[in-house]
Amino acid sequence: xxxxxxxxxxxxxxxxxxxxxxxxxxxxxxxxxxxxxxxxxxxxxxxxxxxxxxxxxxxxxxxxxxxxxxxxxxxxxxxxxxxxxxxxxxxxxxxxxxxxxxxxxxxxxxxxxxxxxxxxxxxxxxxxxxxxxxxxxxxxxxxxxxxxxxxxxxxxxxxxxxxxxxxxxxxxxxxxxxxxxxxxxxxxxxxxxxxxxxxxxxxxxxxxxxxxxxxxxxxxxxxxxxxxxxxxxxxxxxxxxxxxxxxxxxxxxxxxxxxxxxxxxxxxxxxxxxxxxxxxxxxxxxxxxxxxxxxxxxxxxxxxxxxxxxxxxxxxxxxxxxxxxxxxxxxxxxxxxxxxxxxxxxxxxxxxxxxxxxxxxxxxxxxxxxxxxxxxxxxxxxxx
Amino acid sequence: xxxxxxxxxxxxxxxxxxxxxxxxxxxxxxxxxxxxxxxxxxxxxxxxxxxxxxxxxxxxxxxxxxxxxxxxxxxxxxx
Ligand code: FES
Numbered sequence: 001x002x003x004x005x006x007x008x009x010x011x012x013x014x015x016x017x018x019x020x021x022x023x024x025x026x027x028x029x030x031x032x033x034x035x036x037x038x039x040x041x042x043x044x045x046x047x048x049x050x051x052x053x054x055x056x057x058x059x060x061x062x063x064x065x066x067x068x069x070x071x072x073x074x075x076x077x078x079x080x081x082x083x084x085x086x087x088x089x090x091x092x093x094x095x096x097x098x099x100x101x102x103x104x105x106x107x108x109x110x111x112x113x114x115x116x117x118x119x120x121x122x123x124x125x126x127x128x129x130x131x132x133x134x135x136x137x138x139x140x141x142x143x144x145x146x147x148x149x150x151x152x153x154x155x156x157x158x159x160x161x162x163x164x165x166x167x168x169x170x171x172x173x174x175x176x177x178x179x180x181x182x183x184x185x186x187x188x189x190x191x192x193x194x195x196x197x198x199x200x201x202x203x204x205x206x207x208x209x210x211x212x213x214x215x216x217x218x219x220x221x222x223x224x225x226x227x228x229x230x231x232x233x234x235x236x237x238x239x240x241x242x243x244x245x246x247x248x249x250x251x252x253x254x255x256x257x258x259x260x261x262x263x264x265x266x267x268x269x270x271x272x273x274x275x276x277x278x279x280x281x282x283x284x285x286x287x288x289x290x291x292x293x294x295x296x297x298x299x300x301x302x303x304x305x306x307x308x309x310x311x312x313x314x315x316x317x318x319x320x321x322x323x324x325x326x327x328x329x330x331x332x333x334x335x336x337x338x339x340x341x342x343x344x345x346x347x348x349x350x351x352x353x354x355x356x357x358x359x360x361x362x363x364x365x366x367x368x369x370x371x372x373x374x375x376x377x378x379x380x381x382x383x384x
Numbered sequence: 385x386x387x388x389x390x391x392x393x394x395x396x397x398x399x400x401x402x403x404x405x406x407x408x409x410x411x412x413x414x415x416x417x418x419x420x421x422x423x424x425x426x427x428x429x430x431x432x433x434x435x436x437x438x439x440x441x442x443x444x445x446x447x448x449x450x451x452x453x454x455x456x457x458x459x460x461x462x463x
Contacts, residue, residue: 256395256427272394272425274407282399283425295427297396349397349432 002100003145004221004335005033008188010196011212014043014155021047022153022212025055028376029063031099037214038092039110039153041085047210050079050090058094068094068106068138072131093151101143101218108136111157111171115141116148119184121175124149143218148184148191155211156195160202169202188215189314221378223247224334228254228296229342229361230261231384240384241265244340251289252330255296255361257346259285278322292330294323300364303327307371337372339381341365386461388417390453391424391439397432402449406436409450413457420461 013020021043025036036058040050054075061071071094079090091109105113105124112123126139143149158168165173174195178184182194192215199211227244231237241262244251253259263270270293272285281302282295302324306312314332317325331337343362362383369379392410394403414421429437434446440456 260427272427274392274394274423274425276404276407279404282394282396282403285427295394295396295399298399346396346428346432 002221003143003218005097006188006217006219007033007035008190008192008215008217009213010189010192011153011210012196012200012207014208014210015206017044017210019045019048020212021051021210022155023048023051023055024212024214025052025059026376027059027063032063033097033376034059034062035095035097035151035214035216036092037110037151037153037212038090039155039210039212041089043210047090053079054090054092058092062094062096068136069131072108072134072136076132076134091154095149095151095216097143097216097218103141103143103149105139105141105149106136107139108134111152111154111174112137114150114175114178116150116178116184117144117146119179121178123171123175145218145220147218148188149216150178150191150195151214151216152195153210153212155207155209156199156213158209159199159207159211161208163204163206164202169199188217191215191217221335222250222333223336223338224250224252224291224330225338225340226252226254227258227262227340227342228300228365230255230257230344231342232344234344236384237261238265240340240342245289249338250291250330250334252292252294252327253287253290254294254300254327256282258296258342259287259293262290263287275321277320281322281324284323284326292326294327297361297364299323299327300361300368303331304364304368304371307368307375331372331377332375334377336378337380339365339369339379341381341383343383385420386463387420387422388457388460389422389424389439389441390457391426391429393427393429393435393437393439394425395428395432395435398429398435398437401435403436405450406438406448406453409453413454417457417461421457 009024011020021040023038027034036055038051038054040047057075058071093110094106097103115122115124124139126137129136129138157170161168192213195213231240259270268287270285270287273283285293287293317328369381372379410423429444431437431446436448438445438448
């Protein structure tokens, strides 16, 4: 992976609607990320269904290599037709960004996407093309490190109508807003939230349309390595610890015994932080040069449980300091994660007298890997 | 002045068996006896099934309850 894509999404439904009529779909395949932003006709449930269908169909077909014309055909043919207006309609913006920075954009009736390089904001206009009786604007771009692409639904450019911006924010207004008020050095999520908040303010906190802001930023991938569990043969301790310290990676340790082995081999001090933020989990520890040291099985089990729903976001755990939340924050910040898993079991855990059952490290980490891959992380696992 | 060195195991098994409660007792003892009580933490004392385990002045105590820990420490300090 040459580049990693930092994605931020912020959206809010029109006042009085529970469901947002805009939908965002993100799909990663081997060498690219596909992002589809769709805005369904009208608002509420109906719009939400149209938008969701559009974005799911587009993302799935594209990720399988189907060409744009066929994708648009399929969308048109599949969408349910509005009883009143007799049309099946939803606008969309499709972005496919490859790991090497090459990008392809197709826009249909959404506000123009904005491209930002060195604080210079430009509209992505593209060449007009007729596809299945629809006018699509296509554009190829090459992203470099730090480049940002912002895709919005028309709720953003219409923000403020009837309130603080009688004619709506408009595309020029949005560009002005980004140039003057938005801190572009933050994460994509920060940028998306900031833009959304301004739109809410312009609408006097009563948005007249669904508002969606998607921000994509290209950055260097963050690599991380987790060491969990001592190696099967004791003689391997030195080699494994050495390997753990190779490469330009962030490092974390999950496991008390493992942490002790690293401390011993590297002559580092392991300091347990006796601060029970959550008494259901053992405390964490610190070690020089290591981002995070946690207990093993219980912490990993909790982290896996939290990830399982697929809905967990960084902001849900932002203020939590227990081992599992800290581990998840660490994991979610990485793009590429190497799991180094030792299979030696603490002999003291093997006695049948243990009055509870401890999950198996190997199956836990296998599961963790699947959950992280589903989130678009590149994960390797190495057993020893 | 008598001193007690407590080492509380906060490893996986001991945690499941109640070491978080013991850490509260340890905090209380430290408040009461200040520098007479020195506290450390470790990740396994090798007696997991009999946890929670605490080392008090070098001796490993097993199946320690909060009361048992408090009595043990108070006894040493007032002996
Ligand atoms: S975890 Fe406490 S003795 Fe093993």
